[in-house]
Amino acid sequence: MKPFTKMTGVVATMDRANVDTDQIIPKQFLKRIERTGFGKFLFFDWRYLDNHDLNPKFELNRPEFSGASILVTRRNFGCGSSREHAVWALTDYGFQVILAPTFADIFFNNCFNNGALPIALSEDEIETIFQKVEQNEGYQLTIDLEKQEISGDGGLSFSFEVDPFRRHCLLNGLDKISLTLEQEEKILAYEKAHDPSL
Amino acid sequence: MNISPDGESHSTISKPKEDASQTTECSQPKTMCQKIWENHVVHAPEGEQTLLYIDLHLIHEVTSPQAFEGLRLAGRTVRRPDKTIATPDHNVPTTDRSLPIIDQIAKQQIETLRQNCKEFGVRIFDLDDIRQGIVHIIGPELGLTLPGMTIVCGDSHTATHGAFGSIAFGIGTSEVEHVLATQTLPQFYPKTFELGIEGELSPGVTAKDLVLYLIGQIGTAGGTGYIFEYTGSVIRSLSMEERMTVCNMSIEAGARAGLIAPDQVTYDYIRGREFAPENFDEAVAQWKKLPTDVGATYDRSEKFFAEDIAPQITWGTNPGQVVDVNAKIPSPGDYSDEVDQKSAAQSLEYMGLSAGSSWQEVEVDRVFIGSCTNARIEDLRAAAAVVKGYKISSNVQAMVVPGSGQVKKEAEEEGLDNIFQEAGLEWREPGCSMCLAMNPDKLEAGERCASTSNRNFEGRQGRGGRTHLVSPATAAAAAISGHFVDVREWNYK
Numbered sequence A: 001m002k003p004f005t006k007m008t009g010v011v012a013t014m015d016r017a018n019v020d021t022d023q024i025i026p027k028q029f030l031k032r033i034e035r036t037g038f039g040k041f042l043f044f045d046w047r048y049l050d051n052h053d054l055n056p057k058f059e060l061n062r063p064e065f066s067g068a069s070i071l072v073t074r075r076n077f078g079c080g081s082s083r084e085h086a087v088w089a090l091t092d093y094g095f096q097v098i099l100a101p102t103f104a105d106i107f108f109n110n111c112f113n114n115g116a117l118p119i120a121l122s123e124d125e126i127e128t129i130f131q132k133v134e135q136n137e138g139y140q141l142t143i144d145l146e147k148q149e150i151s152g153d154g155g156l157s158f159s160f161e162v163d164p165f166r167r168h169c170l171l172n173g174l175d176k177i178s179l180t181l182e183q184e185e186k187i188l189a190y191e192k193a194h195d196p197s198l
Numbered sequence B: 001m002n003i004s005p006d007g008e009s010h011s012t013i014s015k016p017k018e019d020a021s022q023t024t025e026c027s028q029p030k031t032m033c034q035k036i037w038e039n040h041v042v043h044a045p046e047g048e049q050t051l052l053y054i055d056l057h058l059i060h061e062v063t064s065p066q067a068f069e070g071l072r073l074a075g076r077t078v079r080r081p082d083k084t085i086a087t088p089d090h091n092v093p094t095t096d097r098s099l100p101i102i103d104q105i106a107k108q109q110i111e112t113l114r115q116n117c118k119e120f121g122v123r124i125f126d127l128d129d130i131r132q133g134i135v136h137i138i139g140p141e142l143g144l145t146l147p148g149m150t151i152v153c154g155d156s157h158t159a160t161h162g163a164f165g166s167i168a169f170g171i172g173t174s175e176v177e178h179v180l181a182t183q184t185l186p187q188f189y190p191k192t193f194e195l196g197i198e199g200e201l202s203p204g205v206t207a208k209d210l211v212l213y214l215i216g217q218i219g220t221a222g223g224t225g226y227i228f229e230y231t232g233s234v235i236r237s238l239s240m241e242e243r244m245t246v247c248n249m250s251i252e253a254g255a256r257a258g259l260i261a262p263d264q265v266t267y268d269y270i271r272g273r274e275f276a277p278e279n280f281d282e283a284v285a286q287w288k289k290l291p292t293d294v295g296a297t298y299d300r301s302e303k304f305f306a307e308d309i310a311p312q313i314t315w316g317t318n319p320g321q322v323v324d325v326n327a328k329i330p331s332p333g334d335y336s337d338e339v340d341q342k343s344a345a346q347s348l349e350y351m352g353l354s355a356g357s358s359w360q361e362v363e364v365d366r367v368f369i370g371s372c373t374n375a376r377i378e379d380l381r382a383a384a385a386v387v388k389g390y391k392i393s394s395n396v397q398a399m400v401v402p403g404s405g406q407v408k409k410e411a412e413e414e415g416l417d418n419i420f421q422e423a424g425l426e427w428r429e430p431g432c433s434m435c436l437a438m439n440p441d442k443l444e445a446g447e448r449c450a451s452t453s454n455r456n457f458e459g460r461q462g463r464g465g466r467t468h469l470v471s472p473a474t475a476a477a478a479a480i481s482g483h484f485v486d487v488r489e490w491n492y493k
């Protein structure tokens, strides 16, 4: 996994609550057996019209959001299915950071396992960012995971917290399976203690 | 301090984890969740996630291919193929199984599962095996799901298995790979939330109505960061299948898992099943130690009363947007919070409903009886009892998709297939089918469906499709009437 330390990027806003993973990546794209190439299907049902043209009414299709790498949205983002394809679609599209008041649990975990950073801010802080983006075309934020700080033009500065272990893994791009395999002796001891036939 | 997805900091949650790393001789009362957790701690380093041992890993064709590919690339093996069980369910056609699968990509995914199982030595219940079915239906049915276990699957409805008193939760594909490689998973200790339901459900009010009601009360994110434990006289009176329906939908309130304490109902259900423990009485003696001790505290507790619960119907595009069958369709103005108002307006528009209308006015085009929530034998019996002696409305297309090969066989032995077919409902092969519409079973844009599944998200059953979540009896009654009705007033023939 690629380490995540600090990034600056254009912010796209999506003024919707309870965005579920069925919307993020509709099921017809779950039949692929690779991890890559999901970006073009991100928010498929909202993003494209029936004739497959871009839907001009969908927020992310606003020209000023092109190349955005930070997504700001409302509460309970990523609810629903456990499909990691949702995170693969977001990262493949170019999003590295997602800001929302709250996230659904499995989605939240899945992000960290793919080097993406979900950050929970207060409703007020999210609202402030929404306003900044509306008032300033191409508004950018800088996300500093080391310092746990978000900053942007106009004196915007928020701090956030990520649990230390997840932060450590993300900062160093650690492979969790390798970390766990370092505990082989403990796993074996557990298995022996619980299954005497081994 | 841990930061959970709800953004709150919970300095208290690390506590039980620290306790868990020590020996468990203290006589403090414990919750069931805590006991199961402690029994599975492999390694609990200070300030980090606890490494939990996983007893049962269920896999299916959609969320596993990338995990196996990851193993292959890293030169890893499946650590415990004997604790891993696979079945294809999400993508499988529910029509004649002797015909080749038309959808080439779906076919490739199912074949990939087959090959991966072969290569890594994992047992698979394939399409030609009567034990094939929706992964959350076959686990319990085969006696694989047992009290006290930790169970994971790359599917959010894994919570179903919690009905047996096991910590069972859905995981992403990276975690599937992690469990395949190590048989463990790093996890934070969850908060616990007791939902106590007292009283008695009225006739015609089912486990599905109960859980929809609870989600409506708590909200779709109300359980985020928690493991639910359902308690109270109502839960004790439910059959195992009904308990599974309740636990199944825990995720729809944001909780990753939902637990119910095992009791005699649980033991009687498990006894004699194919993979049930051989020394059964010994196992029961262990299971009896699991229920939450008197005096143990949960992080949160709420009480609900069965008498308040009527048959439920969702009107919106998340399972928390639900009302009684006798209530009017709500209006955005009924909500005080601005975000909820906006969501309600978006949902009503998508669903093509007008605020203030009654359910009797809402006509349905399709009826789907199936899914891991409601495709077990008792669900099919309940639906069959409603349609028996009737014909479905001429405007309605309806199908019944049993949850597994065994459910299908049992239903056919009881003649339920004939009752459905005589009433004009289609009788299908087992699978997820129109619950998520990955196979050809799907809604057309604008079609309205009474569905016994668990998600009414936009497009879930087909792009532009409109899903109303209901119980099997309510779905069956809608098929006959052509619109929603209060099934408590049904004239059974």
Ligand code: SF4
Residues within 6 Å of the ligand: B089, B090, B134, B135, B136, B155, B157, B371, B372, B373, B431, B432, B435, B436, B453, B454
């Ligand atoms: S029936 Fe539906 S919810 Fe259940 S496992 Fe299948 S797709 Fe998921």
